[in-house]
Amino acid sequence: MSDIDLSENHFEEKRRENGMEFYWTGHPFVDAGLAAILLIAGKSKPEELQKEDVSKAVDFAAELYATKDWSSSYLHGMIFPNSGIVMSNPSMSKKRSPENIAQNLWSILEKTNATNPDSPTCIICGRKPAYTGKEIYLSVFPLLGTGGVTNYFHSANPKGADICAHCIFLTQFLPLVSYRLSRVLVIHAYPYELMLELSKGALDEIKKSKLASQAKGFRIPENFLFHLIGEITRKVERDEFWENASVTLYYFICNLQNQVLDIINVPNPILRFVAYANKVDYVGWRRIVAMGWKGKPSEAEIENFERERRNAVYSRLLNYESILPYFYNLKERKVNASWNLLAFYCKEVAGLDKEALEFIKSVGDRIVESIERLPNHKLDDEVRSLERAEKLHQFEAFFIRIEKVRQNLGIEKPLMTFDEFTKILTAYGEDVNVSWKTVRNLLLFRIYEKLHDRLIKSDKSSEISEVLEENEYAIFGGEGE
Amino acid sequence: MMRVKIKSWTASFRYPTFQSGYQPTLPVPPLSTIQGILSAARGEIVSFKEIPFVGYVFMSEGKGIDLERIYALGKTETDVMRREVLFDNTLYLYLPDEWKKYFKKPRFQLLLGRSSDIATVEKIENVELEERVNIPVGGTIVPVVSGLPGLVHALPVEFDYPTIPRRAKTVKPFTILPFPRNAAQRRRQTYSGKLLYDLEIDIGVWFYEGLHGEV
Ligand SMILES: [Zn+2]
Numbered sequence: 001m002s003d004i005d006l007s008e009n010h011f012e013e014k015r016r017e018n019g020m021e022f023y024w025t026g027h028p029f030v031d032a033g034l035a036a037i038l039l040i041a042g043k044s045k046p047e048e049l050q051k052e053d054v055s056k057a058v059d060f061a062a063e064l065y066a067t068k069d070w071s072s073s074y075l076h077g078m079i080f081p082n083s084g085i086v087m088s089n090p091s092m093s094k095k096r097s098p099e100n101i102a103q104n105l106w107s108i109l110e111k112t113n114a115t116n117p118d119s120p121t122c123i124i125c126g127r128k129p130a131y132t133g134k135e136i137y138l139s140v141f142p143l144l145g146t147g148g149v150t151n152y153f154h155s156a157n158p159k160g161a162d163i164c165a166h167c168i169f170l171t172q173f174l175p176l177v178s179y180r181l182s183r184v185l186v187i188h189a190y191p192y193e194l195m196l197e198l199s200k201g202a203l204d205e206i207k208k209s210k211l212a213s214q215a216k217g218f219r220i221p222e223n224f225l226f227h228l229i230g231e232i233t234r235k236v237e238r239d240e241f242w243e244n245a246s247v248t249l250y251y252f253i254c255n256l257q258n259q260v261l262d263i264i265n266v267p268n269p270i271l272r273f274v275a276y277a278n279k280v281d282y283v284g285w286r287r288i289v290a291m292g293w294k295g296k297p298s299e300a301e302i303e304n305f306e307r308e309r310r311n312a313v314y315s316r317l318l319n320y321e322s323i324l325p326y327f328y329n330l331k332e333r334k335v336n337a338s339w340n341l342l343a344f345y346c347k348e349v350a351g352l353d354k355e356a357l358e359f360i361k362s363v364g365d366r367i368v369e370s371i372e373r374l375p376n377h378k379l380d381d382e383v384r385s386l387e388r389a390e391k392l393h394q395f396e397a398f399f400i401r402i403e404k405v406r407q408n409l410g411i412e413k414p415l416m417t418f419d420e421f422t423k424i425l426t427a428y429g430e431d432v433n434v435s436w437k438t439v440r441n442l443l444l445f446r447i448y449e450k451l452h453d454r455l456i457k458s459d460k461s462s463e464i465s466e467v468l469e470e471n472e473y474a475i476f477g478g479e480g481e
Numbered sequence: 482m483m484r485v486k487i488k489s490w491t492a493s494f495r496y497p498t499f500q501s502g503y504q505p506t507l508p509v510p511p512l513s514t515i516q517g518i519l520s521a522a523r524g525e526i527v528s529f530k531e532i533p534f535v536g537y538v539f540m541s542e543g544k545g546i547d548l549e550r551i552y553a554l555g556k557t558e559t560d561v562m563r564r565e566v567l568f569d570n571t572l573y574l575y576l577p578d579e580w581k582k583y584f585k586k587p588r589f590q591l592l593l594g595r596s597s598d599i600a601t602v603e604k605i606e607n608v609e610l611e612e613r614v615n616i617p618v619g620g621t622i623v624p625v626v627s628g629l630p631g632l633v634h635a636l637p638v639e640f641d642y643p644t645i646p647r648r649a650k651t652v653k654p655f656t657i658l659p660f661p662r663n664a665a666q667r668r669r670q671t672y673s674g675k676l677l678y679d680l681e682i683d684i685g686v687w688f689y690e691g692l693h694g695e696v
Contacts, residue, residue: 026654
């Protein structure tokens with residue numbers, strides 16, 4: 001049986017004399033609010049928060065929320081439509097002031113321990129009685145339903161959602177660590193230390209400009225996250241920073257006309273790979289990413305593309321699709337990154353094991369050793385036949401051609417044993433990520449890495465004829481992918 | 482112990498608080514859905530308090546978005562909303578033997594989510610799971626303290642039903658671990674402590690025992 005006993009209280013509740021008691025809940029919006037208060041206080045643990053810290057956060061938020069910039073287009077328009085608490089309700093514009101907003105916030109917090117034996121338990125933290133001061137709909141807590149459609153709630157609960165004052169209070173601070181792109185981006189992460197790190201930039205920017213963080217002009221949430229990972233990784237020394245990290249993006253808009261949400265969970269292997277890439281081969285990684293945009297950006301354009309356009313490499317990574325073809329440039333026949341980075345990707349993302357990778361690398365080296373003795377135009381022919389292998393039988397034919405090359409050149413040892421040959425053709429076919437096409441891509445990478453200069457020369461010297469006729473393959477049979 | 486294999490064409494497991502305009506689905510069911518399935522099978526509300534242990538593994542072949550017309554209660558107006566749906570799903574439940582009789586002849590329709598997500602029992606078997614260390618776990622939720630990386634979210638464990646509306650009895654933060662897709666993901670979801678291993682499905686199963694309504 002699993003050896004963590006859930007009944008042990010892993011929060012270790014610490015009651016404080018001054019009544020301030022905060023805790024992480026696992027809910028992205030509530031945790032974001034707590035992160036904001038902690039960052040404003042310069043602290044990292046909720047149990048360290050004192051009344052002065054909360055006071056500071058309340059004043060900071062109230063000051064901003066009372067301004068027109070925040071109130072109408074951001075709070076009312078994107079997060080808390082018609083809110084009475086942060087006073088984003090347009091009808092409140094006359095009464096709206098930092099003092100009144102602060103007072104509203106405090107009055108919620110005061111209700112945290114209000115005991116009403118009838119109150120159900122909070123569905124977010126499971127520890128406090130639900131707040132009953134008002135109905136809990138989307139103006140109080142983003143993306144909840146509205147009173148107009150009570151059947152969104154359990155048994156059409158006319159009170160809305162069962163959420164406690166602690167969780168409602170914290171959620172009001174969410175805008176202070178959110179990034180304002182076309183929608184609102186909240187980055188939820190665990191361990192929470194990482195959440196603080198990923199949210200810090202938003203608050204820093206708000207402190208400077210008094211405006212909602214613009215996420216450095218990024219318009220696409222995943223691009224921004226990958227940018228942040230790079231920045232943090234190049235700054236943070238510790239290698240294990242992303243080791244068991246959980247990161248999920250909540251990209252939403254919540255106003256009266258429109259409620260939209262995208263949840264983008266970033267698998268841990270992807271986090272680690274992107275971090276590793278930034279650290280070990282930053283230039284190579286940039287070249288890989290650059291290939292993910294349509295309309296190849298020039299060096300100078302990359303920053304703009306990064307901010308504004310979706311990238312195929314990022315989408316493929318998030319969808320667990322292979323990005324191997326992006327590791328090299330087929331047109332220019334050169335590699336984009338180091339073998340190191342490729343190997344890390346294969347092992348940690350695609351799931352190819354170390355032995356398999358070493359084996360493929362050694363086959364690649366043997367191929368190089370065979371074809372590098374050929375004159376340029378012949379060399380070009382052979383590589384081209386591998387580049388064009390779209391069917392398994394074409395891939396088989398490539399090896400047979402190389403075997404012939406070796407015989408013609410009088411190289412004594414064969415390219416591969418029969419066992420190796422079958423292994424390379426069949427052993428990697430089970431998984432969509434690791435098929436014979438993976439092997440082909442890895443071999444091409446190795447060939448380009450070793451022979452780029454010569455391949456480019458031969459490319460220029462001779463217009464390549466259609467080397468192989470389709471029927472030449474027929475003898476080897478097999479159509480399979 | 483016994484293992485019951487449950488299949489469904491569709492499934493949807495709502496996030497506890499995202500419910501307007503768009504309803505995303507969790508990638509695997511929370512414990513409260515398991516409570517619902519057990520209750521439907523037995524024909525009365527079941528509390529985990531009564532069950533010595535329970536474990537589950539969930540797999541889904543894909544997901545998509547459905548458009549759904551919502552009628553507002555007591556009003557004539559309707560609304561169209563987008564709901565995320567999981568397709569071609571399998572749920573393995575690991576339970577004490579006495580649960581066989583309930584799944585052989587479930588009292589109410591089994592559901593993997595909402596009333597349209599109808600599920601059927603495909604197989605009930607006796608299984609012997611082997612205790613191992615350093616094995617991957619997935620298709621389930623684990624306590625955040627396990628340290629495994631995944632999707633962290635606050636989730637209900639169990640609901641109390643005597644009242645209308647029903648009330649959450651227990652809620653905790655969990656890490657949601659999808660069934661691992663490849664060797665790399667299996668490695669990242671490897672738990673260093675002891676787990677029971679299901680050789681046939683090739684996965685470690687996270688068991689919840691003695692929940693006693695407290696978790
Ligand atoms: Zn709460």
